[in-house]
Amino acid sequence: MEMFKEFKEFAMRGNIVDLAVAVIIGSAFGKVIEGLVDGIIMPIVSMVVGKPDFSYLSCSVNGTIFPYGKFIQSIIMFLLIAFALFLVVKAVNKANKKKEEAPAQAATAEDIILLREIRDALKK
Numbered sequence: 001m002e003m004f005k006e007f008k009e010f011a012m013r014g015n016i017v018d019l020a021v022a023v024i025i026g027s028a029f030g031k032v033i034e035g036l037v038d039g040i041i042m043p044i045v046s047m048v049v050g051k052p053d054f055s056y057l058s059c060s061v062n063g064t065i066f067p068y069g070k071f072i073q074s075i076i077m078f079l080l081i082a083f084a085l086f087l088v089v090k091a092v093n094k095a096n097k098k099k100e101e102a103p104a105q106a107a108t109a110e111d112i113i114l115l116r117e118i119r120d121a122l123k124k
Contacts, residue, residue: 045080052076
């Protein structure tokens with residue numbers, strides 16, 4: 001019974017729950033990025049380059065087949081997914097930066113006004 005209590009305390013710590021939520025959201029977000037790559041970016045690449053499928057490429061050495069095209073395809077997909085993720089994160093960061101800048105400018109202006117009032121009061 002004591003072990004169950006310890007496990008419950010361990011599982012209900014904030015860090016564990018936060019980590020679980022991050023993994024679940026990360027998995028769902030991965031599907032969104034994968035959909036973006038498969039549904040939008042890959043068709044654009046196909047228009048420019050032709051059918052970008054290298055998985056059929058292989059070579060044979062002493063009767064052993066080496067499907068190196070699958071590796072090339074995996075690298076291309078990784079780079080496209082990483083680029084799509086970069087664009088999404090960049091857009092989110094830009095949106096967050098705009099939200100943070102507006103109140104900061106107003107606070108700075110108010111601080112300057114207060115400092116000027118103090119300076120003027122000290123001069124008198």
